[in-house]
Amino acid sequence: MAEVGQKIIVMDNGSDITKVGFAGDNRPSAIIPGVVGHPVRKILFEEFEVPALCIAFPAHLALFASGPTSGLVVDSGSSVTHAVAVCGGRVESPAILRMNMGGQDLNERLGSLVLSRHGRSLVGTASERSALCAMKERLCFVSQDLSSDKMAGAALEQSHEMPDGTYINIGIERFMCPEALFQPGVLASSSPSLQQSIVTCIEKSNTQMQGKLYNNIILSGGNTLFPGLAERLKLEVARIAPPQYPVKVLAPAERKYAAWLGGSVFACLPMFPKACVTRSRYDECGSRIMHHSNM
Numbered sequence: 569m570a571e572v573g574q575k576i577i578v579m580d581n582g583s584d585i586t587k588v589g590f591a592g593d594n595r596p597s598a599i600i601p602g603v604v605g606h607p608v609r610k611i612l613f614e615e616f617e618v619p620a621l622c623i624a625f626p627a628h629l630a631l632f633a634s635g636p637t638s639g640l641v642v643d644s645g646s647s648v649t650h651a652v653a654v655c656g657g658r659v660e661s662p663a664i665l666r667m668n669m670g671g672q673d674l675n676e677r678l679g680s681l682v683l684s685r686h687g688r689s690l691v692g693t694a695s696e697r698s699a700l701c702a703m704k705e706r707l708c709f710v711s712q713d714l715s716s717d718k719m720a721g722a723a724l725e726q727s728h729e730m731p732d733g734t735y736i737n738i739g740i741e742r743f744m745c746p747e748a749l750f751q752p753g754v755l756a757s758s759s760p761s762l763q764q765s766i767v768t769c770i771e772k773s774n775t776q777m778q779g780k781l782y783n784n785i786i787l788s789g790g791n792t793l794f795p796g797l798a799e800r801l802k803l804e805v806a807r808i809a810p811p812q813y814p815v816k817v818l819a820p821a822e823r824k825y826a827a828w829l830g831g832s833v834f835a836c837l838p839m840f841p842k843a844c845v846t847r848s849r850y851d852e853c854g855s856r857i858m859h860h861s862n863m
């Protein structure tokens with residue numbers, strides 16, 4: 569986040585897309601390709617000469633967008649998924665869990681399901697890859713009952729148009745693709761499942777807060793948009809959580825932009841200037857100082 573004149577600019581720098589807009593707005597005003605891998609703080613201070621910058625953890629910001637000051641945020645984007653426990657507005661630092669799994673892995677999963685069913689590879693060109701991603705976003709959903717959905721396979725068939733005008737049909741692939749979030753083994757991944765990451769994260773948090781965290785699991789990021797994900801996650805977490813804790817999973821409508829929106833809210837709070845590092849401090853101390861940019 570950077571202040572330009574009187575305007576505060578909020579950026580959610582994702583590996584897929586970067587969301588940019590003004591603090592206080594409800595929506596980012598520009599969506600641009602991700603700029604991960606570039607030294608963003610250096611560029612902002614040294615090339616754009618922003619007067620101050622605050623860097624925050626996206627999952628932490630997502631909680632600001634949803635209201636409560638305590639909760640277990642699951643931020644799942646294009647390349648990575650984080651489970652983060654926030655208690656009284658602060659990140660519980662041992663309780664951050666990273667899964668190396670995101671929407672890109674699910675694109676690959678759908679690509680290999682289509683390849684084994686139709687013998688057709690959809691990852692050769694950029695337009696095929698983008699059609700594959702669009703097919704995932706349009707047709708995939710999370711199953712609530714695998715065996716009955718598998719039996720209903722034929723009734724689930726839908727087709728998606730490819731860039732060359734041909735159509736690809738998918739049925740059980742529609743739910744077998746995002747099933748990887750609950751069973752990473754299907755991707756030959758050693759990553760823990762989404763439900764296991766959440767439970768492990770809560771177990772590492774303050775014991776007094778655990779009940780509250782189970783009752784406030786908040787979804788954020790584009791990869792949480794699959795229909796049925798929140799309901800299935802509740803079932804799976806409840807299956808392995810201590811029985812005394814009721815489980816609630818919240819899927820805010822604006823979760824695709826929750827990290828950006830949380831930044832927009834946070835940047836309007838009176839405490840925001842204190843969380844920023846000024847350019848003069850940066851000039852004095854270099855990029856090490858950014859570690860002191862702290863919510």
Ligand SMILES: Nc1ncnc2c1ncn2[C@@H]1O[C@H](COP(=O)(O)OP(=O)(O)OP(=O)(O)O)[C@@H](O)[C@H]1O
Pocket residue numbers: 581582583584585586602644645646647648649670671672701704705706788789790791792793794824
């Ligand atoms: N309706 C949808 N259903 C399922 N997935 C979706 C949907 N819309 C977007 N996605 C997926 O969400 C992912 C992008 O999410 P997001 O914008 O949160 O990622 P990011 O912030 O760029 O990445 P990261 O946080 O991993 O660096 C893509 O994989 C995209 O295909």
Ligand SMILES: [Mg+2]
Pocket residue numbers: 581582583626644645646789827
């Ligand atoms: Mg993101």
